[in-house]
Amino acid sequence: MIDDVRKTYGDLRAVDGVSFGVGTGEFFGILGPNGAGKTTTLEIIEGLRSPDSGSVSLLGRSPWPRNRELLPRIGVQLQASAFFERLTAREQIRTFASLYGVGTTSGDAWLARVGLDDKGDTQTSKLSGGQLQRLSIACALVHEPEVVFLDEPTAGLDPQARRNLWDLLSSLNDDGRTVVLTTHYMDEAEMLCDRVAIMDKGSILELDSPTALIRALDAAVRISIAPNVLALADARQVDGVDAASADDSSLTMTTRDPAAVMSDLARRGALTGLQVRGATLEDVFLTRTGREYRA
């Protein structure tokens, strides 16, 4: 889909040689911290910006300059919700529907699908952040596009609202639609995406399915127990433990053989407050950049 795309703003290399392809029907994620270049990459693919170099092909065509034949086939949710002033939610989506030449029924159906039919008569200035995000997703989808781009659809939502939105998002590619989404959240990418590109400072660090990325890490499993059940020195002696550390709230052991550790801990009767955490995309980020992941 895109090949060796670069974009600089002055001295800043916002997108620095990014290449990837997305298959039809795939759920593709771009994951990265603030300023990684996710939005810029997305906007170049959508045709809002021209790349300084490199080529982009969207559904077999070039999105730049503005290609009005391509536009009905793609749907876009921008990072900031963009609405008409002083219209209600229903009027917004119906207006967008007619811009794409689809009827009002489709607008109303999408409003219901994102759970906003009871807010249909509320002006958008009076909707909450989560409601606005959902409306803006609905507006991106009213014309049933083949490819949909969502720029941080869950930004600014509380954990509960994020999880609710995940249900909606994961259903988007049920009928063969291609979804490209950016996110700050590791768990979100793990949960939703078929493949994830981890992006930092304008380039892609890793690109694979979340499970493959984690497996390739061969990362240690972390097992933690309540702090005063076991002395730190003893913990280092537990079968299979590579390293151990303690803080006020827990004692954590890392291991590549969790089964051995667990049975030894059971023998020592030290299972109080047990928690087991496998490697996550965060660990992938950590190993690749040497930096802790901070969204």
Next chain:
Amino acid sequence: MSAFRSLSVAILKGYLRDKQAVFFTVFFPLMFLVLFGGIFSDQSQSKLELTQVGNVSLIDQMPQATRDAFDDAFEVTKVDDVQDALDRVRDGDSAVAVEQRGKEIVVHYSDADRVQSSVAQGTLQSFVQTANMAATGMVPMFTYTSERVEDESLQTIQFVTPGLLGWAIATSATFGAAATLVGWRSTKLLRRLRLAPVSTRSLVVARIGVTVLIAMVQMVIFVGLAVALFGLELAGSWWMAVPLLVCGTLSFMALGLLAGAVSNTVEGATSLANIFVLPMAFLSGSFFPLDGAPRWLDVVSHTLPLRYLNDGMLDVMVRGKGPEAALIPIAILLGFATVVLLIASRFFSWETD
């Protein structure tokens, strides 16, 4: 609904629900119309106050025809005491006081308001002459009739309606264009619309269409109210005001686009629009006629589009000129719109950054 129509509807609803915009573009100028129309409408026909002391045969025994003319000119108050009458003149309640001493008509006046008192004296003198003439039984050799050049009904309302309408339209078109451009750009709606399959042309035409529609509604309200309440009388080719207003709207939208193109925030754009519009309205004779204005002001005001719109509307709506009187203002307004649009497009960008 077609994309074009639904865009227009969305823009129109956005405007109608913006109470502040509706107030400042429609009701605020209307308040001025009511103010000017109500306060000053009878100024041109206002009568001179005259205080009559006791009996004055010149006035009391006038033939009916003369008496009617006299009543048109003077508002007579009768008092019995000379002192009262003099007080009224001194206080400015009366332009003159008239008393008869035998065959002598004595007029008391104050120098405080020389214009009023001299007009009153002159007028009174002419009535004395007429009475003398009648007393001699001579047929006068000359008679005197004065006629105004303009439509006889020309009053304050005739002047202020086109001017205030011009101001109202300048306000709504300039602010509408500026706020839409900056607002849509800063909320990223403009970018969102670039990703929808609508042509830039339908976007622009929808915005212009709505503004022109608003201008037409403003015209109907203004002229309707002025005709119904304040006796505005429209001259024959008033309908030429319609194309004038359309072209005026284009000019002012171009100004608004320029304001929107050079500023990044809605506040910035609207204050810039204010800096354009309000002085322009003053200098273009929207609030007072420029007939007696100094030469430099006249020159300055002829660089402003509103001046041409106001003049054009005055010509066709009240001065009774033919439809062709609007053609030059229309050409100038269109030229202005084109030039300003070209300048604005040099500053224009799709995004705020």
